[in-house]
Amino acid sequence: MKTLKGKKIQLRAMEPKDIDFLFQIENDTTIWNVSNTNTPYSRYYLEQYIINSHNDIYSEKQLRLIIEADKKKPVGAIDLFEFDPKHLRAGIGILIIAEERKKGYASETLDVLINYCKNNLFLNQLFCNIEADNKNSLKLFKDKGFEITGTKRNWIRTEVGFKDELFLQLFFK
Secondary structure, three states, X not given: OOOEEXXXXXXXXOOHHHHHHHHHHHOOHHHHHHHOOOOOOOHXXXXXXXXXXXXXXXXXXXXXXXXXXXXXXXXEEEEEEEEEOOOOEEEEEEEEOHHHOOOOHHHHHHHHXXXXXXXXXXXXXXXXXXXXXXXXXXXXXXXXXXXXXXXXXXXXXXXXXXXXXXXXXXXXX
């Protein structure tokens, strides 16, 4: 896959040098609710994940790309998941590490990947799932044209009780 670029970011396939970065983000317990993670990931598992990440989105039905900013520094990851070539749709999720937020990386990353999904994968739609109280993510995705089309009530169990999760869709015209 070629590198996908914006003005401040570029998206690229995972490489062995990303092991420390992936270990950091996958084991960050503060984001486990949004990633549906319950247990830590080992370095060995993540190394195997990177080794097997060369497989095509059509066979794996998912794609993870590293988001790089200035000086090729990884600042996050973006995923396409539940890729469905028959119905021309995929889920999308993005993570920017805490210290790199509020710099426009997420917005630009979504622009680049939305363009890729529309013009290279020829998708009809993208969808995402966002906790109802995650105002920053809701604003980000709504600003890109995603619309709330459903609510999953009491969907996410947290330490303080259950939260609603919103289902958003972006339709390409």
